[in-house]
Amino acid sequence: MESNLMEAYINKQQETLLDLLEDEQSIKNVVKSIDEEQNYLVCLVACGSSLNAAMAVKPIWEHYTTAEIVVCNAFQFRHYAFKKYQGRKGIAIVISQSGRSTGTLDCIQVARQMGLSVVSLTADATSPIAKAGDSVIDIGCGEEAIGPKTAGYTATLMRLIQIAVAFGEKHASLSRRDHQQLMDTLKKDLNDIQTLILQMKHWVKQHVAWKQAPYITVVGYGQELGTLYEGQLKLLETLRIPVLAYDIEEFTHGPHRLIQSDSFHIFIKTDESGRAMTDAITQFIEGVNRNILVLTVFEPHSKYELTIQCQGQLSKAIKFVIPFQVLANELALLTGFNPDTSVYPEFFSKLRTKTT
Numbered sequence: 001m002e003s004n005l006m007e008a009y010i011n012k013q014q015e016t017l018l019d020l021l022e023d024e025q026s027i028k029n030v031v032k033s034i035d036e037e038q039n040y041l042v043c044l045v046a047c048g049s050s051l052n053a054a055m056a057v058k059p060i061w062e063h064y065t066t067a068e069i070v071v072c073n074a075f076q077f078r079h080y081a082f083k084k085y086q087g088r089k090g091i092a093i094v095i096s097q098s099g100r101s102t103g104t105l106d107c108i109q110v111a112r113q114m115g116l117s118v119v120s121l122t123a124d125a126t127s128p129i130a131k132a133g134d135s136v137i138d139i140g141c142g143e144e145a146i147g148p149k150t151a152g153y154t155a156t157l158m159r160l161i162q163i164a165v166a167f168g169e170k171h172a173s174l175s176r177r178d179h180q181q182l183m184d185t186l187k188k189d190l191n192d193i194q195t196l197i198l199q200m201k202h203w204v205k206q207h208v209a210w211k212q213a214p215y216i217t218v219v220g221y222g223q224e225l226g227t228l229y230e231g232q233l234k235l236l237e238t239l240r241i242p243v244l245a246y247d248i249e250e251f252t253h254g255p256h257r258l259i260q261s262d263s264f265h266i267f268i269k270t271d272e273s274g275r276a277m278t279d280a281i282t283q284f285i286e287g288v289n290r291n292i293l294v295l296t297v298f299e300p301h302s303k304y305e306l307t308i309q310c311q312g313q314l315s316k317a318i319k320f321v322i323p324f325q326v327l328a329n330e331l332a333l334l335t336g337f338n339p340d341t342s343v344y345p346e347f348f349s350k351l352r353t354k355t356t
């Protein structure tokens, strides 16, 4: 029995992602219709967790396409991108899980004035953002009726990964066989999401002191920066305490002073260049407190480490965010706060950043 809606959304991710993986045709049709040239521009435009998803997949896009990939939040895009990119050939992929963020919607008109064609990526085919695009890709997760998004975030990631890989196949940087292999590995990697969720819930039960965290730092590097920002957003949306995300080396230039007897620290340790620095910092923190969690692709070599199994590169963005989602919901529930609750119900209508 699930305690709240957020838990239900977290739990439905494995099934949704595996279903999305089987549904590639709509993506291929849209990608086929895009007529890209040399020096092609792809702007990924979004707000909040949709922006974090764009950030998390940028390295995958850069790996499989030759396009210039620009990730831009909606405000920056509307007010500052025009001069820089006007006249360039390309597309804007306008991402909004609800399809109702007004700033993101306005970006569609700006993109057209810049000469870009627009692909809308949304979970609501009847939304203003779906209607305004030249073409629409359904995120396929249905409505997520609470503030802190989880299912919509990973479904967005999956769609953006599928589009990047479809571009790769179209331009023969990926053979059909390589494409199939990539997708088969991704499928295997996604098959144990539910186990990862249970593992994380077990971890929370053994670390209930984390519910008292006055603040948390989240540190990582390389391709995992988008995941870091999403992890930060999830924790602060539910726990409503400061959560600060830093690149590994940046953490050593000032933010290290946040290491105190009652501070809490999460690290993402992958097979890129920051591994040794992560080990050095966690060893240092251990001299001050024991409130450390290291999410890693490696076998655990200390009691702080929790291994996330990823055979392929495509699944990392999806799987590394799951522990943050579970932590965010379970710790908030332990504090007595249900993250399903709308904290300021009148906020969006007053600020007009979302239509109803």
Ligand SMILES: O=P(O)(O)OC[C@H]1O[C@](O)(CO)[C@@H](O)[C@@H]1O
Pocket: 047, 048, 049, 050, 095, 096, 097, 098, 099, 100, 101, 104, 146, 147, 148, 149
């Ligand atoms: O993807 P959308 O629907 O445009 O929403 C952007 C952000 O707005 C929120 O719905 C509320 O701030 C977040 O949950 C989400 O990340």
